[in-house]
Amino acid sequence: MAKVRYIKNLADVPQLSPQEVSQLSRVTRKFPFGANSYYLGLINWADENDPIRRMVIPTLEELGDEEWGAVDPSREAADTVAPGLQHKYPDTALFLLSDLCGGRCRYCFRKRLFMPHREHEILKDYRPAVAYIKAHPEVNNVLLTGGDPLRLATAGLREIISALREIDHVQIIRIGTKMPVFNPFRIIDDPALPEMIKEFSTPEKRLYFMLHFCHPNEITREAIAAVDILITSGAILCNQNPLLRGVNDNPEVLAELYKKLSFIGVSPYYTFQTRPTIGNKPYAVPLVRAYQVFQEAKKNLSGTAKRATFVMSHALGKIEVVGLDHFHIYMRYHRAPDPADTGEFIVARRNDGGYWLDDFVIDTVSFAGINDTVVGSTAGAVTDSRIKVSAHYR
Ligand code: SF4
Structure with missing residues (x-):
């Protein structure tokens, strides 16, 4: 018997009044609602600002x-x-396997x-995507995502993983999932899933699960x-996890999250600046403040708990924020589509109201590799390949 019931209508959330349901339906017509009985059960309904409520129950601010x-x-x-197949960084490909999740994060x-x-946009047939990976020996890791791949039955997921495991150059297969958070019973009640993991996560080639805990609750x-x-x-x-306003934009809460994750054997990996997505402003924190929260949270943590990197997943690449002073914010290309750009250092003017790289004026772009030392201002001392950021945003 399923322990968890998926819920798609706000009217089926008994804690919401008919007035709330009617008001919020303006939001859900544009950005649909989704949750389940387990996750809703974690909400303290007496607290208007409950963090789990904030992550899953719509707010009128989304239309603001x-x-x-x-x-x-x-x-x-x-x-x-190809539909459902992304290839941005040379060694990594991404399959969008599902447009369903255990709930819908606002x-x-x-x-x-x-x-x-x-x-x-999702992959209708995985076989052409697998053929693409086979033809691209530079791809050594494949990320299965969506939506949530664990909304697929294990048999379907197994078929895809098995086909990828037949490709020698694919070393790491990552499964991006919020299911241990949204609906842990999807894992607890499915003996086929651990069997599949045992089969394909070998000493030489591991399966990775990229989880998505945002709050200690x-x-x-x-x-x-x-x-x-x-x-x-x-x-x-x-x-x-993204850094979310009203959820984990508090150093104590974020530190608690990192600490508890390290206790249970989940390594904090990326903390993301919330991307400027339509309707998401109520959840976004300005970049300077987000970086300050991130740094403050890490102050009293052990090394195992503070392994996360704070990044912007920008169209230009993964841009890590590494420092701040009164005048500037310092960033570095953590991943770039052209590997030659990885490590590029960016100095931008501090803007406490900015949310995304696009909101900052870049002062300097520099690079210092073993065989390639270039330091200069965007005025022209840097080479073409190193000037992409400034060229885009000046
Ligand atoms: S953030 Fe992830 S788990 Fe949440 S709705 Fe989006 S794809 Fe699904």
Whole structure:
């Protein structure tokens, strides 16, 4: 018997009044609602600002600033080589396997997948995508994402992973999932899943699960049991979370999240600046403030708890924020589509109201590799390949 019931209508959430349901239906017509009985059960309904409520129950603020954000803020369309298959960094390919999740995070940067009249972007047939990977020996890791790949039955997921495992140059397969958070019973009640992990997460080539805990209240007894099944089956677990206003934009809360994750064997991996996505302004924190919260949170943590990197998943690449002073914010290309750009250092003028790289004026772009030392201002001393950021945003 299923322990968890998926809920698509706000009217089926008994804690909301008919007035609230009617008001919020203006929001859900544009950005649909989704949750389930387990996750809703974690909400303290007496607290208007409960963090889990904030992550899953709509707010009228989502309609507040129509000018803010884009439908595809990281411009994934440009990296899409076939429907449902993205290839941005040479060694990494991404399959969009599902447009379903255990619920719908209000702050989702891929909410376009769920919106009415959307274009269907998910992989309908995995075989051409696998053939593409086979033909691209530079791809050594494949990220299965969506939506949530664990909304697929294990048999379907197994077929895809099995086909990828037949390709010698694919070393790492990552599964991006919020299921241990949204619905841990998807893992607890499915003995086929740990069997599949045991089969394909080998000593030489591991399966990674990229989890999505955003708040310590999500780390429940059931979530820990699901995590334990993944670990004892041989998977490697990491966590990636956006920094969200009213959820984890408090150093104590974020530190608690990192600490608890490290206790249960989930390595904090990326903390993301919330992408400027349509409807997501209520969840976004300005970049300077977000970086300060991130740094403050890490102050009193052990090394195992503070392994996260704070990044912007920008169309230009993964840009890590590494420092701040009164006048500047310092960033570095953590990943770039052209590997020659990785490590590029960016000095931008501090702007406490800015949310995204595009809101900052770049002063200097520099690079210091072993055989390539270039330091200069955007006025012209840097080489063409190193000037992409400034060229875009000056
Ligand atoms: S689980 Fe991920 S893809 Fe699904 S709604 Fe949440 S953020 Fe979006």
